[in-house]
Amino acid sequence: MASLLPQMVSASDVLRVLKYADLIPVIEKTLGDFSRGDGTVVQPVRTVIPVDQHQGYFLVKPGYHVAGDTMACKLLTLYPNNTDRPSHQASIVLFDSSNGSPLAVMDGASITDMRTAAASAAATKHLAKDSPHVHAILGTGHQAYSHFHALNHLYKFDQVCVWGRTPANVQKFAAETGATPCSTVEEAVKDADVITTVTMSRTPVLKKDWIKPGVHINAVGACRPDWQELDPELVLSSVVYVDSKEAAPKESGDIILSKAEVYAEVGEVILGKKEACKDKTTIFKSLGLAIEDVVSAKLVYDKLTSS
Ligand SMILES: NC(=O)c1ccc[n+]([C@@H]2O[C@H](COP(=O)([O-])OP(=O)(O)OC[C@H]3O[C@@H](n4cnc5c(N)ncnc54)[C@H](O)[C@@H]3O)[C@@H](O)[C@H]2O)c1
Numbered sequence: 215m216a217s218l219l220p221q222m223v224s225a226s227d228v229l230r231v232l233k234y235a236d237l238i239p240v241i242e243k244t245l246g247d248f249s250r251g252d253g254t255v256v257q258p259v260r261t262v263i264p265v266d267q268h269q270g271y272f273l274v275k276p277g278y279h280v281a282g283d284t285m286a287c288k289l290l291t292l293y294p295n296n297t298d299r300p301s302h303q304a305s306i307v308l309f310d311s312s313n314g315s316p317l318a319v320m321d322g323a324s325i326t327d328m329r330t331a332a333a334s335a336a337a338t339k340h341l342a343k344d345s346p347h348v349h350a351i352l353g354t355g356h357q358a359y360s361h362f363h364a365l366n367h368l369y370k371f372d373q374v375c376v377w378g379r380t381p382a383n384v385q386k387f388a389a390e391t392g393a394t395p396c397s398t399v400e401e402a403v404k405d406a407d408v409i410t411t412v413t414m415s416r417t418p419v420l421k422k423d424w425i426k427p428g429v430h431i432n433a434v435g436a437c438r439p440d441w442q443e444l445d446p447e448l449v450l451s452s453v454v455y456v457d458s459k460e461a462a463p464k465e466s467g468d469i470i471l472s473k474a475e476v477y478a479e480v481g482e483v484i485l486g487k488k489e490a491c492k493d494k495t496t497i498f499k500s501l502g503l504a505i506e507d508v509v510s511a512k513l514v515y516d517k518l519t520s521s
């Protein structure tokens with residue numbers, strides 16, 4: 215009998231083997247599988263336990279990709295006030311679905327960074343105008359870096375602009391990536407064709423008047439029903455796509471508080487069931503799907519066990 219002890223997979227193992235060239239197409243296909251609605255993917259809306267006495271959240275995200283016969287569960291903590299460690303920490307347990315044995319316990323933070331950016335890259339590919347020239351990133355944390363790299367994998371931007379609320383972090387991000395540092399959101403987004411919001415803000419940081427009509431926006435932060443990153447006027451004047459039509463009205467303050475209508479899941483566009491309204495301003499409101507973690511963990515496991 216095979217050992218029942220799961221393999222431990224560190225962040226450096228993940229970063230060594232997980233590459234956007236492999237990950238983006240896998241996540242793109244998985245977003246489509248999720249939206250088939252035919253049982254290809256089994257995934258409840260995640261459980262979120264508020265840890266009020268420490269201003270944190272404990273998230274449990276199980277999923278089973280039936281067609282790929284892969285199952286895993288991500289356990290994630292979101293502690294927005296952490297200063298001596300990351301705000302998001304996670305482990306993913308990958309199981310052998312044929313017999314229920316745990317195969318691996320993986321660092322979930324590095325996978326979360328990359329799979330979230332890969333989902334935004336897939337959405338951008340389908341919803342942004344062809345050949346975007348300028349990408350604006352609002353925020354300078356972990357997701358800012360992963361989105362910089364994932365979108366650069368797809369496009370050769372003329373310019374990437376970055377804004378953050380802490381000027382020293384903007385300068386650091388710019389020095390490390392070659393992005394243009396901006397001192398206001400308005401300056402960062404004014405010429406942008408693609409905008410990515412990756413802040414921990416609970417109130418809107420991006421306004422309608424500041425953007426070029428027809429841009430594509432990846433709205434990645436604001437994962438609580440009372441948190442917002444986008445001005446409601448902007449949401450209401452855009453075509454809104456989500457990862458999950460079931461989760462968005464329960465979890466997304468940008469959608470709940472603006473009372474905006476969701477047009478489609480991005481997976482429905484990938485499947486060709488819904489239109490990509492590229493001539494309009496489009497928003498991909500990302501909340502994160504467990505199934506993205508499942509297929510990413512499997513990709514990491516397959517790479518590690520085949521090398
Ligand atoms: N959709 C998804 O699948 C998904 C996955 C992971 C993280 N997220 C979300 O993406 C966002 C960024 O995550 P991260 O891992 O980069 O976090 P992080 O802690 O590494 O970075 C957070 C960034 O937000 C900035 N920030 C904090 N409060 C702010 C405010 N009031 N106004 C403007 N900026 C503010 C910080 O200075 C920092 O630049 C978070 O909201 C997180 O919950 C979404």
Ligand SMILES: O=C(O)[C@@H]1CCCCN1
Binds near residue numbers: 437
């Ligand atoms: O899908 C995820 O893993 C993240 C966790 C943090 C909040 C937003 N969604």
